[in-house]
Amino acid sequence: MTMMADAGHAPAGAARPPIRIAILGAGGRGRDAYGGWAIAHPDDARIVAVADPDAARRAVLAARAAGVREYDDWRALVADLRVIGADAVVIALPDALHVDAAIAVADAGLPFLLEKPAAPALAELARLAAHVGSVSARLAIGHVLRFTPFWRAIKRICESGAIGRLMTIEVRENIGFWHFAHSYVRGNWRNSAESSPMVLAKTSHDLDLIRWIAGSAPATIYSIGSLSWFREENAPAGAPAFCLDGCPAAATCPFYAPRYYVEALAETHGHPVTLLGADTSIEGRLRALATGDYGRCVYRSDNDVVDHQQTTMEFPDGLTATLTASAFTAENTRTLGITGSAGQLTGHMERGTLTVDLFSPGATLPPDLELAEHDTAALPPLGHMRHRVRVVPPATDLGDHAGHAGGDAGLMAAFVRAVREETVGRGQLSFSTALDAHLMAFAAEQSRVSGARVDFGEWVAGLDLDVPDEGAAAGPA
Numbered sequence: 001m002t003m004m005a006d007a008g009h010a011p012a013g014a015a016r017p018p019i020r021i022a023i024l025g026a027g028g029r030g031r032d033a034y035g036g037w038a039i040a041h042p043d044d045a046r047i048v049a050v051a052d053p054d055a056a057r058r059a060v061l062a063a064r065a066a067g068v069r070e071y072d073d074w075r076a077l078v079a080d081l082r083v084i085g086a087d088a089v090v091i092a093l094p095d096a097l098h099v100d101a102a103i104a105v106a107d108a109g110l111p112f113l114l115e116k117p118a119a120p121a122l123a124e125l126a127r128l129a130a131h132v133g134s135v136s137a138r139l140a141i142g143h144v145l146r147f148t149p150f151w152r153a154i155k156r157i158c159e160s161g162a163i164g165r166l167m168t169i170e171v172r173e174n175i176g177f178w179h180f181a182h183s184y185v186r187g188n189w190r191n192s193a194e195s196s197p198m199v200l201a202k203t204s205h206d207l208d209l210i211r212w213i214a215g216s217a218p219a220t221i222y223s224i225g226s227l228s229w230f231r232e233e234n235a236p237a238g239a240p241a242f243c244l245d246g247c248p249a250a251a252t253c254p255f256y257a258p259r260y261y262v263e264a265l266a267e268t269h270g271h272p273v274t275l276l277g278a279d280t281s282i283e284g285r286l287r288a289l290a291t292g293d294y295g296r297c298v299y300r301s302d303n304d305v306v307d308h309q310q311t312t313m314e315f316p317d318g319l320t321a322t323l324t325a326s327a328f329t330a331e332n333t334r335t336l337g338i339t340g341s342a343g344q345l346t347g348h349m350e351r352g353t354l355t356v357d358l359f360s361p362g363a364t365l366p367p368d369l370e371l372a373e374h375d376t377a378a379l380p381p382l383g384h385m386r387h388r389v390r391v392v393p394p395a396t397d398l399g400d401h402a403g404h405a406g407g408d409a410g411l412m413a414a415f416v417r418a419v420r421e422e423t424v425g426r427g428q429l430s431f432s433t434a435l436d437a438h439l440m441a442f443a444a445e446q447s448r449v450s451g452a453r454v455d456f457g458e459w460v461a462g463l464d465l466d467v468p469d470e471g472a473a474a475g476p477a
């Protein structure tokens, strides 16, 4: 396994022409994460068309890649796919448009990468699954974290048996107070009817990782959580609807919008500042914050998604897992702990660090891990082995590992390689590998709302889903 090399680069093959890619939606994901990768890897991929109603967003991609055809709606681009001559499509539209666009691209017969969530609601997921099966669509879902050096190392350590039989998995999705306010109180994912429940929008990645490491779907799921803080009754006395309307709590409120968008992000002129509007000057930002979504008082928005949620899962072999997602964290990162019969692993994704305690004297990690740093010590009194590793180089040297700890680049490289090799839709890039994570999210939400534990197998069977058979959900590593 060549984790560092796999993460950001398609394999040699530069003699072949680059894969021609059409991008639907030129926002943060389409333009920056995936489009940015294509532009940075011209031997592997070439953007040939982009659809977005926002001409300024399209122009960013069109200006950096020659001959890009521009469309103001995804439907117009898909109708023109033959003329465009694309080899593959990336769907990075808002959640609510995913299923219609995916069905249209599937009907056009091209392989495609569909951003997660594949569908924002269970009925839509069922509609997509049925169509994928009926036309044997070749699609991959944007679960980028499986393609990070960090999570690949964790998966490898667990499957090597180094920490023995897995007993518990704990994943913490530390959303970060400022990030939560941005996306889940003021931004696109604030309202479950307009987007999806937080457990899907934010933590389908984590459920996917838990499912991947556990090696099977859970037997049961139970979830609790609520929207406790970002509510009108918690607003400071006299707080107006917009921060800039003379809020008396401006100096002390952690969520005072100008402190984030104008001061902390003063040097940033890309995402997330561009979400406010195309004019990223200080004056432009202040104008946007005066009346726009991102300038709203966090206690007076139309948000309804939970601000903290905890989900527990039990797997058939007795392995148990918990997922905690909280708005109320200083950092925006994932942290985890996994225990097994022969050891324990803890990790911090943004730092790329893992500590692996192996209980047997002299015990070693699998030799095929590629690690930036590794030190080992036998600790008293029992001589158990502590391995401290850094999976990626320090943040100053992230390079291709930047977006999602290397996952954006890793997934795009894997997708482009699979388009070449005609393997999109199989193994790690199959729809069925991602389907369980989505179902787990919907089951968790049902449990949270009903207060009852969900028997996962029974619940899925009751859905009568037409699940496409395109490779085992466990998939190859």
Ligand SMILES: NC(=O)c1ccc[n+]([C@@H]2O[C@H](COP(=O)([O-])OP(=O)(O)OC[C@H]3O[C@@H](n4cnc5c(N)ncnc54)[C@H](O)[C@@H]3O)[C@@H](O)[C@H]2O)c1
Pocket (backbone or CB within 6 Å): 024, 025, 026, 027, 028, 029, 030, 051, 052, 053, 054, 057, 072, 073, 074, 075, 092, 093, 094, 095, 097, 115, 116, 117, 142, 143, 144, 188, 404
């Ligand atoms: N994989 C991940 O980790 C990850 C991270 C963030 C977001 N996402 C998902 O990626 C998707 C895109 O998110 P984003 O942050 O880029 O959002 P965004 O709002 O920045 O981008 C979406 C773009 O789609 C465009 N659009 C809207 N209607 C359109 C239409 N009819 N035709 C063509 N374009 C249209 C919008 O103008 C916008 O530019 C969402 O589904 C989101 O949930 C995934």
